[in-house]
Amino acid sequence: MNIGLDSIAFSTSKYFFALENFAAHRGVAFEKYSNGIGQSKMSVFPPNEDIVTIAIDAAQKAVSKIEDASSIDLLIFATESSFDLSKAAGIYVHHFLNLREDCRVMEIKQACYSATAALQLAKAFVHQNPSSKVLVVGSDIVKYSPGSSGEPTQGGAAVAFVISADPRIMIIENGSGVHTNDIMDFWRPVSESEAIFDGKLSAYNYLKSLDISFARYLKKTNRTISDIDYVCFHAPFGKMARKGAQQIRWQKSIDDTLIYNSVIGNSCSASLYICLISLLDNGSDLANSRIGLYSYGSGSVAEYFSGIICEKYKSCITPEENRRILEDRHEISFEEYELFCRNQFPLESDTYENSGTFKLKAIENKRRVYLTA
Numbered sequence: 388m389n390i391g392l393d394s395i396a397f398s399t400s401k402y403f404f405a406l407e408n409f410a411a412h413r414g415v416a417f418e419k420y421s422n423g424i425g426q427s428k429m430s431v432f433p434p435n436e437d438i439v440t441i442a443i444d445a446a447q448k449a450v451s452k453i454e455d456a457s458s459i460d461l462l463i464f465a466t467e468s469s470f471d472l473s474k475a476a477g478i479y480v481h482h483f484l485n486l487r488e489d490c491r492v493m494e495i496k497q498a499c500y501s502a503t504a505a506l507q508l509a510k511a512f513v514h515q516n517p518s519s520k521v522l523v524v525g526s527d528i529v530k531y532s533p534g535s536s537g538e539p540t541q542g543g544a545a546v547a548f549v550i551s552a553d554p555r556i557m558i559i560e561n562g563s564g565v566h567t568n569d570i571m572d573f574w575r576p577v578s579e580s581e582a583i584f585d586g587k588l589s590a591y592n593y594l595k596s597l598d599i600s601f602a603r604y605l606k607k608t609n610r611t612i613s614d615i616d617y618v619c620f621h622a623p624f625g626k627m628a629r630k631g632a633q634q635i636r637w638q639k640s641i642d643d644t645l646i647y648n649s650v651i652g653n654s655c656s657a658s659l660y661i662c663l664i665s666l667l668d669n670g671s672d673l674a675n676s677r678i679g680l681y682s683y684g685s686g687s688v689a690e691y692f693s694g695i696i697c698e699k700y701k702s703c704i705t706p707e708e709n710r711r712i713l714e715d716r717h718e719i720s721f722e723e724y725e726l727f728c729r730n731q732f733p734l735e736s737d738t739y740e741n742s743g744t745f746k747l748k749a750i751e752n753k754r755r756v757y758l759t760a
């Protein structure tokens with residue numbers, strides 16, 4: 388049975404901060420960001436937008452593209468920027484998408500790897516229940532402390548995809564290479580709103596885990612690198628993905644995979660799938676191509692796996708709509724950027740634009756209240 392992605396969509400903030408402006412305010416040469424890390428803009432989020440509002444937007448788009456939304460009976464919400472240790476953020480998505488009452492919902496976490504964990508669980512679930520569809524949402528807003536080396540790599544986005552039998556976009560192949568090791572390269576204790584990280588150690592471990600998981604993938608599938616047509620790498624910033632390509636001696640261009648990420652910034656669990664959408668939208672004809680995918684989540688779990696692009700995938704993707712999401716954003720000033728970074732609460736008087744049809748209206752008695760935007 389073929390199982391894989393039947394639809395895919397993303398969402399991000401309506402606001403971005405240009406790294407050229409950021410560089411000028413931090414007294415750093417812009418070339419460090421444009422060439423050195425490979426980024427030009429970062430998505431930044433107003434107080435009435437959170438991982439739930441962008442997740443709802445991405446999920447509404449992904450679900451609108453499938454034939455039978457009533458067959459979704461599992462929703463997995465993957466995130467590392469969760470705001471609740473008990474209630475799954477996916478419950479809000481389930482509610483506002485009016486999914487079936489007997490649809491299971493759960494939240495899953497392992498840093499930026501979490502959406503890939505969800506994808507593999509979803510595949511196994513559909514294997515057991517071939518008439519089921521699973522909605523996977525990866526949603527993260529990435530914040531580092533001001534002045535830290537990670538600050539120019541902030542960003543955020545949500546990606547949503549529906550996993551089903553007989554998919555129309557990409558079949559997920561059996562056989563992958565996994566590498567797990569206990570390392571303190573990036574983490575966020577429950578008391579903290581920003582991640583703590585050792586940037587150099589994280590980059591080192593990203594590459595080491597790539598070496599190991601890729602070698603395991605090749606061995607398990609009995610393939611060589613020449614059996615792979617395109618590769619998407621988890622992209623905390625574009626240059627990290629390019630270093631990944633270098634590490635495995637990948638000779639072909641990965642430019643098409645990084646177009647969206649370079650103007651969104653790191654979106655953690657969503658990042659690898661933003662790269663996949665970027666490739667689907669900007670690559671020429673990918674039908675029947677094998678795509679290698681490298682997922683890395685600090686802490687750490689890494690997985691290299693692959694998919695085959697379906698014959699008629701072009702009729703199921705929306706490149707114009709996706710480009711418009713990024714082109715229609717508003718640029719903010721440094722002062723607004725600082726304000727957005729302050730983790731303020733939403734106010735009734737706020738007039739910020741939202742990514743989609745829902746906004747975070749308020750946090751009342753520690754309850755998050757969402758409303759139509």
Ligand code: CAA
Nearest residue numbers: 416418419422423424499536537586587589590593623685
């Ligand atoms: N012109 C052109 N290039 C320049 C330059 C200039 N004026 N100045 C510096 N550069 C280059 C440097 O030579 C360097 O290139 P190489 O890596 O090819 O040598 C690049 O710009 C970056 O410079 P630094 O190494 O000095 O940068 P930094 O130390 O300030 O920050 C970083 C780099 C440590 C990775 C930082 O971005 C960071 O801490 N990021 C957060 C952690 C992270 O994203 N880790 C990635 C792996 S972990 C992961 O993938 C999970 C996740 O999503 C977080």
